[in-house]
Amino acid sequence: MTHIQKRLLRERLAKYAMQGSGIIITGSLFFIVGTILYKGLPYLNWQMVSESPKGGFYIGKEGGILNAILGSLYLASLSTALATLIGIPIAIYLDVYAKSGSFLVRTCKLLFDVLFGIPSIVYGAIAFSIMVWLGIRASLLGGVITITLLTIPIVVRTIDELLKTIPIDLKHVTFSLGTTRWETARMMLRYIRPGIFTAILLAFGRAIGDVAGVLLTTGFSDNLPQYLDEPAATLPLAIFFQLSSPIPEVQGRAYASALVLTFIILFIVICTHILASKQKKHKI
């Protein structure tokens, strides 16, 4: 085999490996979505998404999961909003204000990396012990705080990576026009705006899909969430409870709930893409 033949063989092998893993992953995703659709679609009806659980819900009779849909939406939106409001300034401070490469910056970034990887049950357990100490019971607020803490590292690290992609010229150009660091930071945010939506999307996805973080802190309730200081239902927990039931109808509802959760995420993803593409007007 000549040298060029070897190189071409390697090229082909690399291509097959990539195609292979692509097919496996896409295939399993289709399998997951297919299973949810196959098992959940027969149980998905208007009652399911428009009513809260009635008396016989857990034995497969009437009622729906509106409590969990609303609970999850409230929880995820509030936590994502809070995490964005807190996370963006942190990322800006670390990248624009703090001296680059300083001990503070390095330590903070390392800590955020660690926090990024900590499983949500740890956040839940810590928040729960604090809530016990303060005498607060499981509530929507408890969940919002826990999930906010869980998603802040996601926002900070994603925005930080985005800020790193900005050419140094942007800083130099704006600074030499006599901007303050805050004005330069705003221009940097403008530059990465499409990416900020991705950061928010990632945070939202983690927030709405989390079970362990809300298990201890948010509790569960069959009522529609109305107050921050009351327990609230969430979709992932609703799925978990329904799947644990021995009754096939209730298990089917678990898949229907999963389908609803998937639709919500799909809807959010589409919205994010539309919003992000509108921001690209002046993109360099």
Added chain:
Amino acid sequence: MYPHPSIKTEETQNLAALNSAGVVPVATPHIEIKDLNVFIEGNHILKNINLSIPNNSVTSIIGPSGCGKTTLLKTLNRLVDDNKGVTVKGSVLVNGEDIYAPGAEVTHIRKKMGLLSQKPFPLPMSIFDNVAYGPRIHGERNKTVLRGIVETQLRNVGLWDEVKDRLESSATRLSIGQQQRLCLARGLAVKPEIILGDESTSALDPISTQTIENLLIDLKSDYTIILVTHILRQARRVSDYIIFVYNGEIVEFGKTEDVLLNPKNEITQQYVKGFIS
């Protein structure tokens, strides 16, 4: 357009002293650098720089790659502060005011100096907003005034007729030469006194390069212009004075024809003849 305060007698004397050493040409200094030393992460980048840069003229900084040209330029508007682990010793006086004095206001200093970077970098906004950005952050809110500034500056750089019908379209749609002129207009809109160019034509085609060079020559009646360039012919075409930097030190500073045609120093001679680069 922007009057500079008259020089004090003391500065004139300093200038005369330097002159006798054959270092500085006769002119009104706009920027004076005294005993400047710059260290970046422990490396001594600029060594004992003493310079008086005359106003209303073009001064080019030339020298081989990595000799400290750009650092010298960025020391003038304190962009060098942005580097990791940087220490600046000595003083840089702009109109007699030390920009490295403790408590010196960086924002105000930088506003005085427009920067034209290596590659044109339009801000991610429309053509109009690019030029209006500077005046806006400095407090200009009146739309008529802003329109006036945008038109004047775009005319100044000869871009108005090319873009007047698409001021709202994205600045990135312009050709690279147009973008560089837009960047110049954006810099001029904040009324600087000094224009700093960091190899500003290196990304441009020959025709755009010529346009920018001619603009700079036209602008020197109103501004003090300092350019970093590695193209000797460009330095010869546009500049009145040349600073030759080698290994972080100023080897020669003088009128363009003196430095390029009759360099006094042997290293300058070798550089000008192309033996070192």
